[in-house]
Amino acid sequence: MSARLELEQVIARHTAQVGATQRLPNEWVMNEMELGAARRAAVLILFGAAGEAALEPQSQTDDLDLLFVERAATLRKHAGQIAFPGGGIDQEDPSVASAALREAWEETGVDTAGIEVLGTLGETELPVSNFLVTPVLGWWHTESEVYPADPEESAGVFRAPVAHLLDPRNRLTGVVHRGTRKFKSPAFDFEDRIIWGFTAIVLDRLFNELGWTRPWDNRRELRMA
Template identity: 55%
Template structure:
């Protein structure tokens, strides 16, 4: 089965986030938001670690942004394009596409929306975030549109995300407790937090993950 067919199946079946991550939906008071998880074959440059991810096409990428360091919430973190749902948005899919266009200049006409994967809480900013799964059927140029919002827009090879050498775990101390989560090192960036949790769940559900060292600690780039 090719990558697009697998993603279609994932969109149809969804993900049991409680089983995958142990995270439960937040209270109804949480503000609705959506992110665009956009996969596609975006260029002719193969992943550096294609041989370490036999189930993943070497030319398959996912679109990511690095948030501006001046933002109030999640400054400097790598994320999927997306944001809070506005009153003018028809639904969460529309919100994800609008935010992606505003942040990256994405031509949304070239995006095939495959479906949504169910909401996850983001307690730090009191949002309930729905990942919208998409396929970049007609890729176009993307870029940083507003330096006040994003510092970088880039395409991360999925095989490089899967490669064991690029995976690890972060440890965050808060309120006397240690919170551990997945992390990825790709394109000179560390992907951690909410985005890494979603990526890790998707890769596992698709059967693309390979064994990696969960005891390897990755420093959080503050």
């Protein structure tokens, strides 16, 4: 089965559960959501492919990569962290997908005309900043240059091969200490960049749902804060 078809099947399952909000794992919840004051946001999980594979719907996981941004160190929330492109949904945005594409363009300069939106995953709570975040899955059929389009938001932009992220040697557990409490999330190591926290949780869940995850040692820990 092609990677794209597997993605579409996951989206179909989430669509059937419309209205369901996903919580983060208890071992990563540092505070409770204030749902009455929560804002909505969208992130773009953009699957690209190398070379001719970009035009081939039968692309397998070895052909694919994902687009990430390194958030600016000066930001008030999630400074310096690796994330999917995305941000708050504005009143002017006609849809969640439109918001994700707009934010991706603002942060990375990507030509959104080259992106096909496959669908959305379930809304996920992000208590630390009180957002309800909808992941939007995109297929990058016509690639374009990407770069830190807004240096105030993004310090860097890069693509990471899916095969690298799935390699058990690049999987670990990110750990954050808050007083006497210890919080954990899945993490991915890519060229000395660590993808952890909310982004890694969403990615880990997606890989699990797709059946792409390979067994890895979650006892291998790295302190993040």
